[in-house]
Amino acid sequence: MTTSYFSDLVVEFLHQQGIDKVAFNPGASFRGVHDSLVHEDNADIAPDIVMTCHEEIAVAVAHGYHKASGRHMGVFVHANVGLLHASMAIFNAWCDRVPLFVIGGNGPVDAGKRRPWIDWIHTSQNIESVVKDYVKWCDQPIGQKATVESFYRAFKLMNTPTHAPVFIALDFDVQEQPLEDGVRLLPASATEATRLPGLNRTDLDDLAQRLLNARLPVLVVDFSGRDPDTVEPLVALADLLGAAVVDRGNRLNFPNTHHLNVSHTGAELLAEADLVVALEVQDLVGALGSFLPLTDQGTPANGADVITLGFNELLTSKWAADYQQFVPVTRSVAADTADSLAALRSVVGNPAGPFAAPAFTERREQRVKALSALHTEARADWGRQADEAKSRTRIHVSAAVDEIYRAVRDEEWILANTGSLTIDGWVKKLWPLERPGSYLGLNGGGGLGYGLGASVGAALAHQGDGTLCIDLQADGDFLYTPSALWTVAAYEVPLLVIVMNNRLYLNSTQHAERIAGHRDRDADRAHIATSFYDQPVDFVTLAESFGVHTLPRVEDIGAVMPTVREAVSHIKEHGKPVLVEILME
Template sequence: MTKYFSDVIVEFLRQQDIDYVTFNPGASFRGVHDSLVHEDNAEIAPEIVMACHEEIAVAIAHGYHKASNRHMGVFVHANVGLLHASMAIFNAWCDRVPLFVLGGNGPLDAGKRRPWIDWIHTSQNIESVVKDYVKWCDQPTSQRATVESLYRGFKLMNTPMKAPVFVALDFDIQEQPLQDDVRLLPKTAAQATELPPLDALSADGLATRLRDSRLPVLITDFSGQDPRTVAPLTALAERLGLAVVDRGNRMNFPSTHELNLSGATAGLLEDADLVLALEVQDLAGALGSFLELDDHGKPANGAHVVTIGANDLLTSKWAADYQQFVPVDQAVAADALGSVNALRERADDASFATPEFTARRDERVKKISAAHLRARAEWAGQAAEAKGNEIINVAAAVDEIHRAVRDETWVLANTGSLTIDGWVKKLWPLERPQSYLGLNGGGGLGYGLGASVGAALAHKDDGQIVIDLQSDGDFLYTPSALWTLSAYEVPLLTIVMNNRLYLNSTQHAARIAGNRDRDIDRAHIATSFYDNPVDFVTLAQSYNIHALPRVEAIADVAPAVREAVEFIKANGRPALVEILME
């Protein structure tokens, strides 16, 4: 029986433990598609998750990886599919998520192209569409070169700093019979290169500096990408009495911990004299949230700043997601988990805790704890007060949703917008690693539904309730993700937070009008859905998704969410709740 090169691509996916592939079908990877569904490959082929748009497919793989630290393969159709996928790939780049994106192309040999369609769907340097926001890309032109590209791409995307890669699969090469001298490499050939932890001398010096500091502050942002980091990081903060500012691109540090001052007014932290930034992307923004900065982004009070992580190892020449340059006192490229453990080892040494340090730490912890409790009490009070509003307020809704699910083991796959996300971090107990997966990374709308489908697939059989707090504007970019959600019976709770606005754009419009002394009541024009509102309940039902009647009163939020949760638990299928809000 003839074996084709596309069969080897499927074998590679299985070798690298890829259980799912996701795509919107296209002829440019028809060879691989045939190999995925071929009866003789049934035992090895990953399960297919079909999407109705490439942007959704990439987002599904994005959310799946954030929820599980496992990979989906993503296939995109030629140049048109890659163009559709490009926004979602950019989100993953900014979010530092490794995605394995494979695209059809060609045939590059012009003599083998069909009239018209093969010509318009073939591109020279097809990877140029995304080359500035993928970590690596290639367009191999032979079977042997393609095998090498698959291994190199898989290895590089998982090597810190992690990010997407793209490999173009030539149409003709996929469909060729397998050459006798072409075979897979060992699985370990794709093993990522690892960063070392802090060396002993650096760990000793930094631990001593943290011990002797008057008010040391730990900032973390992406360290929770590795969920194993959360517990030792928490223990290190406790041992040293560090005030913690979690920038929240992942669940890095328990939000309810007494040392967590994320989102609190600067107050106490204005006197910080040492800042340790662990895997922080926007350092200027992080420092500026509690310290006055000079023109160069350095703390005006002279606080010593140390960074640990791999952020400087990944920059784009096109996108400025690397953020403002900050001249720090010490920058170390090192593995976050290993470095935290190295610091803990020094801090746990019996000779480390001098009486003066212990007294200073304990007094500092009392002040930090008091500030933490004041902040959370203030936020809870604001949410409680908002429940008296005539129209449902976002803080009130977020609080009531949590009240409905607090006895479940839940995972927040998406929080929809900065406004919703901010209140989630203030009101929900984000305590378990990977219980909160963060926002979209690149600020590109269309992420929420697809990413939540991926996250829910990752938890499909473990009984956890995966929740998508879905903003209405983002929803309308990729509503056909509901088809995938329904077709594969993915047990996702989608809660549409419907304010009938692109709120951020409305706020900007009002700000400009106010600055110009113009009518701010016109800010909703072309930023709202007031004149033609969307019925999300009917939309969901059209995709055969169980949807409850729209909620318009705060008292009905928790009962509706509980009913949806019970439906998911009883049926293993998705459910949707729409909340009409201000």
């Protein structure tokens, strides 16, 4: 009879909670769990292993997997050194409000059970202190029963709004112990998330009255699309109200082709807004300032009312200021977004209610006409800019983004990553982002090294369903975690990686140019130590060294579309990854 160890119960817990994959770079501090994951007697319940070459990649893979599917991938990180490597990616997930279940090896905490040297330098008191300020909850339990309880508490808390990563330190000795009598799992339902209610009657009536009276209401959205089911109700509500929509774009919250979507227009029309309703908006000052003049307190200078709805304020770090500038808003409501949208839609859509009266419908029709004209004019102008850029000698980002879309538009595609703010901005102007879940957003924390790993995770979530997962990969971000190519090749992940290579850390170059300009110095030297001009990276050869199929580097705009189409055909035929490199200005 096979002896059952506590690490076997850990695998059983993962199975119970529906975790079908775990990502890690192997480490001795969780060797007990590793053995249980590969033990043949556990084959029917053990999650599949996704091995990576770096802990930052492992966390990013789980990050992208959850954003693409809503499902969890467990992450194991080795002792303190592995957690330090993983910390940047955990911070990204924190800022991106993505729940990740991260388990770190540690110990043995009992010093009498440590091997010489290595167990001493890889054991930490309060190991969770490395990440405690940017996880929702963390624990370092000692003993089997305490560890089981910590698992359930962590899983429940990470899925309760506001979502965020959690971290549990798993003692080296505890995981390798035989399972103690009486130690067993709790019911699977014990991790069910606590739900926030929708708008209460007072808040609902107040908001409805404000929307009824507003001359130009603006709906600002940011993270609501984390739940794809909120997109359709939000569209319906905007249509009923004739409200302008500004999408800050951390997810696909609202179709960018919809005639009421006036994001990125910076139009004078929106300066007349007298009511702003912000749904799950993280950077409120940045959102308001994108279309309204603001006071030094961050409030609209024209006196417009600002109502916030969401749960950002239910989770704040004492270390990172990702909570952004404090704004004294008119009203702040913590409520479930989906239920609140449903309640508002019911009130606004009541055929016998005040929103059906002629005084409101006439005002709505006038707004819709003006907003639709603004939307149409802006999208046409962006298209013209991209077309004009195609005549340049070197490939401009807008031209590349447009040609890539033309190559994939007939596919069922998902943008797993858009690389940088520059690439992302043109994607939102030129690609039709309409299907819920088809755009997954950026890294959240501004930390490089996210893109390739997260795209691997997203593609793993869609492996086998025919979806074309696309990583528009910035070259600087790529160079932080190039060994993610090993994982994408080893597991034959059908991912299209398009390296947008300008041979620059563009943001740093722009800052260097800006400071040189302020100081009346030579801006032509801004590329020094911000560029790869003198020692360029050959991404095609790099990918080939990992076993990833590549195509010749693209250096002419006319070659973008046929090259991307050839890459797509290869993925569809072989189900394996392809890398395309585009040399850009």
